[in-house]
Amino acid sequence: MKAEIITIGDEILRGEIVDSNKARIAERLLLLDVETHFQVSVRDHPEDMRHAFRTAADRADVVVVSGGLGPTRDDRTAEVIAATFGRKLIVHGPSVAAIRRFFERAGRPMADTNLKQAMIPEGAEVLPNPVGTAPGFTLRAGRARFFCLPGVPRELDRMLEEQVLPRIEADRAAAAGQGSGRVVRARLLRTFGIGESDLEALVSDIARRPPAGGVEVELGFRTSFPDNLLRPVVRAPSAGEAEAALERLCRELRTRLGALVYGEGEQTLEAVVVRELARAAPPTRPGRPPAWLAVAESCTGGLLAERITSVPGASAVFRGGVVAYSNEAKRDLLGVPADLLERHGAVSDPVVRAMAAGALGRFAADLAVAITGISGPTGGTPEKPVGLVHIALARSGPTGTSVDTASFVFPFDRARHRRLTVQVALDWIRRALLGVDLALPRWAPHARGGTAQPRAPAAGSTGGAA
Numbered sequence: 001m002k003a004e005i006i007t008i009g010d011e012i013l014r015g016e017i018v019d020s021n022k023a024r025i026a027e028r029l030l031l032l033d034v035e036t037h038f039q040v041s042v043r044d045h046p047e048d049m050r051h052a053f054r055t056a057a058d059r060a061d062v063v064v065v066s067g068g069l070g071p072t073r074d075d076r077t078a079e080v081i082a083a084t085f086g087r088k089l090i091v092h093g094p095s096v097a098a099i100r101r102f103f104e105r106a107g108r109p110m111a112d113t114n115l116k117q118a119m120i121p122e123g124a125e126v127l128p129n130p131v132g133t134a135p136g137f138t139l140r141a142g143r144a145r146f147f148c149l150p151g152v153p154r155e156l157d158r159m160l161e162e163q164v165l166p167r168i169e170a171d172r173a174a175a176a177g178q179g180s181g182r183v184v185r186a187r188l189l190r191t192f193g194i195g196e197s198d199l200e201a202l203v204s205d206i207a208r209r210p211p212a213g214g215v216e217v218e219l220g221f222r223t224s225f226p227d228n229l230l231r232p233v234v235r236a237p238s239a240g241e242a243e244a245a246l247e248r249l250c251r252e253l254r255t256r257l258g259a260l261v262y263g264e265g266e267q268t269l270e271a272v273v274v275r276e277l278a279r280a281a282p283p284t285r286p287g288r289p290p291a292w293l294a295v296a297e298s299c300t301g302g303l304l305a306e307r308i309t310s311v312p313g314a315s316a317v318f319r320g321g322v323v324a325y326s327n328e329a330k331r332d333l334l335g336v337p338a339d340l341l342e343r344h345g346a347v348s349d350p351v352v353r354a355m356a357a358g359a360l361g362r363f364a365a366d367l368a369v370a371i372t373g374i375s376g377p378t379g380g381t382p383e384k385p386v387g388l389v390h391i392a393l394a395r396s397g398p399t400g401t402s403v404d405t406a407s408f409v410f411p412f413d414r415a416r417h418r419r420l421t422v423q424v425a426l427d428w429i430r431r432a433l434l435g436v437d438l439a440l441p442r443w444a445p446h447a448r449g450g451t452a453q454p455r456a457p458a459a460g461s462t463g464g465a466a
Contacts, residue, residue, distance in 0.1 A: 001033075001034045001035075001061040001062055001168075001171075001172065002034075002035065002037045002038075002059070002060045002061050002062070003026075003029050003034045003035065003036045003037065003038075003060060003061070003062040003063070003064065004036070004037065004038040004039070004040065004056045004059070004060035004062070004063045004064075004144075005021075005022050005025050005026060005036055005038070005039045005040070005063075005064050005066070006039075006040045006041075006042065006052050006053075006056060006063065006064070006065045006066070007019050007021050007022055007039075007040075007041045007042075007065075007066045007067055007151065008041075008042055008043075008044060008049065008065065008066065008067035008068040008077060008151070009041075009043075009044060009067045009068065009151060010043050010044050010074070012041045012067075013041060013042075013043050019041060020153065021066045021067075021151060021153065021156060022039050022041075022066075024153065024156070024157065024160075025064050025066065025156075025160065026039070027188075028160050028161075028165060029062070029064070029165075029168070030184060030186050031165075032165060032168055032169055032172065033172070033182075033183050033184045033185075034061075034062055034168060034172075035184060037059075037060065038056070038059065038060060040052050040055075040056070044068060044074040044075070044076055046076060046080050046083075049068075049076065049077070049080045049081075049084075050080060050083070050084045053065075053080070053081055053084045053085070053141070053146075054084060054142075056144055056146075057085075057141045057142030057143065057144045057146075058142050058143065059143075060143070060144050061143060061144060061145070062144065062145055062147070062168055062171075063144045063145070063146045063147070064146075064147045064149065064160075064164065065077060065081070065146060065147065065148040065149065066149055066150070066151045066156060067150070067151030068080075068148075068151070069117060069134040069135075069136065069148065069149070069150050069151075070117065070134055070150070071111070071113045071114045071116050071117055071133070071134075072113070075116070075117075077148055078119055078120060078121060078137070078148070079119070081121060081139075081141075081146065081148065082121035082122070084141075085121070085139070085141040087121040087122045087123060087124075087139075088121070088122045089119045089120065089121060089122070090119070090120060090121075090122050091115075091118055091119060091120075092118050092119075092120045092126055092135070093118075094126070095117070095118035095120070095126060095135045096115060096118045098128065098129075098133075098135070099114050099115065099117060099118060099133050102132075102133050103133075114133055117133055117134045117135065118135070120135070120137050121137065121139055123139060124137040124138060124139040125137060125138045125139070127147070127149070127159055127163040127164070128163070129150060129155055129158075129159060130158060130159075130162070131154060131155050131158055132150055132152060132154075132155040134150045134155070136148050136149040136150065136159055136163065138164075138167065145167075145168075145171065147163075147164045147167075149164070182235045182236070182237065183235070183236055183237070183238055183239045183241070183242040184233065184234070184235050184242065185233075185234050185236075185239075185242040185243055185245075185246040186231055186232065186233040186234070186246070187231070187232055187246060187250055187264055187265070188229055188230075188231050188264060188265050189229070189230040189231070189232070189250065189253060189254075189257075189261050189263075189264055190227050190229055190261065190262055190263045190264065190265075190267065190269075191227060191228050191229070191230060191257065191260045191261050191262065192226065192227050192228075192260070192262055192269065192423060192427055192441070193260055193427060193439060193440075193441045193442060194228060194257075194260050194441070194442055195228065195442070196221055196222075196223050196228045198442065199221060199228050199230060199257075199260075200219075200221055202256060202257060203219060203230070203253060203256060203257070206219065206249070206252065206253070206256075207219040213241075214236060214237045214241070215234060215235070215236045215241060215242075215245045216234070216235040216236075217232070217233070217234055217245070217249060218232075218233040218234075218235075219231070219232055219233070220233065225416065225419070225420075226416075226419060226420045226423045227269075227423075230253065230261075232246065232249045232250055232253060234246040234249060258436070259430075259431060259434060259436045259437075259439075262427070262430060268307075268311075269423060269426045269427065269430065270307040270308050270310065270311050270426055271311050272430055273293075273308065273311075273426050273429050273430050273433075274308065274311040274313060274314050274317055274318075276429075276430060276433040276434065277290050277291045277292075277293055277317035277318075277367075277429075277433065278290040278313065278316060278317055279433075280366075280433050282366040282396070283366075283395075283396075283397040283398055284366065284396055284397065284398060285366075290316055290317045291317065291366040291367060291433065292317060292318075292319045292363070292364070292365040292366045292367070293308070293317055293318050293319060293365055293366070293367050293368070293369075293429065294318075294319045294320055294321060294359040294360060294362070294363035294365035294367075294368040295308070295321035295322075295359060295368065295369055295370070295371075295425075296321065296322050296324060296334055296355040296356060296358065296359035296368065296369075296370040296371070297321060297322070297323050297324070297370070297371050298323075298324055298325055298330070298346065298347075298355075298371060298372040298373070299347075299371060299372060299373040299374065299375045299389070299418065299421070300371050300373075300375075300418050300421055300422050300425075301323055301325065301418070302321070302323045303418055303419070303422050304321070304369070304371065304422045304425050304426070305318075305321040305323075307422055307426065308426075319363035319364070319365045320363050321359070322334055322358075322359060322362070324336075324355065327341045327346055330346065330351065330354075330355060333358075333362075334354065334355050334358030334359060334362065335354070335357075335358040335361070335362075336351055336354040336355060336358060337354065340354055345384070346372055347372050347373055347374055347384055347388055347390060348372075348390060349390055349392075349405050349407060351372060351390070352370050352371070352372050352390040352391065352392040352405060353370075353392050353394075353403050353405055355370035355372065355392065356368050356369065356370035356392035356393065356394035356403055357394050357401060357403060359394070360394040360395075360396055360401060365396070366395065366396055367393065367394070367395055367396075367429060367432060367433075368393070368394045369391065369392070369393050369394075369425045369428060369429055370391070370392045370393075370394070371389065371390070371391055371421055371422075371425055372389070372390050373387075373388055373389035373390060373417075373421060374386050374387065374388050374389075375387075375414045375417045375418050375421075376413075376414050376417065377413070377414060385409060386411075387409040387410045387411045387412065387417060388407065388408075388409050389407060389408055389409070389410060389417075389421050389424075390405065390406075390407045391405065391406055391407070391421070391424060391425060391428065392404065392405040393405075393428050393429070393432055393438060395432065404428075404438050406438070406440055408440055424440065424441065
């Protein structure tokens with residue numbers, strides 16, 4: 001089955017919002033072995049919409065339309081798709097009642113314009129919206145089955161799972177006897193610490209393998225700052241063969257890339273860190289997980305703590321943090337000696353070491369990570385340029401405290417600089433818990449020493465370097 005995704009809205013074409021709906025729809029369709037061949041965005045303009053609908057009806061089997069079902073004048077999906085395929089718009093009584101109940105439950109008066117959302121093309125099947133006012137609908141035109149859904153991601157996600165995917169699955173089952181077909185299976189591996197081209201070079205021999213035993217392998221690459229994503233795709237004659245081949249492929253990729261791979265799918269690095277902390281048995285308390293973490297932040301201003309505490313269950317492993325932005329805060333809250341600040345400055349190896357050790361002791365933690373740097377756009381000097389970061393990871397053990405440090409320059413804007421710095425800190429925590437090298441991103445420019453250095457694994461390496 002070929003799929004096409006159409007997203008509608010002037011705000012998409014003007015760049016006012018990021019169109020994430022295409023990605024979320026395509027990813028869910030692939031779970032049903034339905035590959036997206038076309039993606040289109042159009043304005044809230046009837047002629048543009050008609051052209052997109054006619055084209056999709058001729059070249060796709062499944063068309064998912066997102067947007068244009070709201071109550072305002074520029075929400076035109078229902079009326080335009082009805083006119084395109086020669087249907088009348090009719091009032092759907094149950095949808096009128098559902099819209100009225102929505103506003104009654106919310107305790108809000110309902111403007112009459114909301115009833116526009118209950119106008120449905122004649123002959124279409126209505127798809128209830130359990131979390132919003134605009135119902136969706138499905139109809140057949142040309143070779144395609146259209147699914148028209150609201151553009152609000154929360155509503156779209158729920159309706160995809162409950163209304164759209166089950167119907168597509170039923171259509172596939174009904175057509176199963178009409179041809180042999182190919183089963184598609186895919187995953188998403190999340191990597192950090194390696195550039196997209198270097199990542200491809202490490203697995204290029206796998207990507208170039210010819211089909212064997214009816215099984216085809218494909219590797220896709222995508223950057224999602226600060227990560228690089230690797231999507232292995234397998235096509236095979238049956239679901240069992242596809243799933244087994246995909247499992248073997250992912251196992252091989254993880255062995256090849258080592259600790260560069262930190263998760264799968266929508267898994268975040270902070271979620272992995274919280275999971276590994278919960279599993280860890282600290283050296284000072286063997287056999288008694290979890291490990292306790294503390295943070296000390298300067299230039300990232302609490303962003304690291306925010307990322308960690310966004311994960312459910314973080315309270316079991318996260319002891320606390322200090323945002324020590326000023327020299328006085330570093331001295332008074334973390335115990336950084338005043339003479340270190342005076343001799344070396346706040347952005348320095350001795351100070352970040354003292355910050356990490358101070359957080360470790362203040363919170364009685366097993367691990368503590370500290371960050372200090374210059375996120376810019378001003379404040380740099382020739383000796384300490386904008387983008388310079390010092391990071392330290394302190395660990396308590398049976399024989400005392402050990403501290404690893406490194407420094408690097410990230411020449412990005414302020415927001416991306418802070419985001420990338422936090423990602424490095426999270427990756428260091430993960431690597432420490434896994435017992436692998438505390439490596440810097442291999443593309444980090446101007447690495448300035450410390451006890452952790454950039455490392456570049458050779459192709460075929462099973463090590464955890466980045």
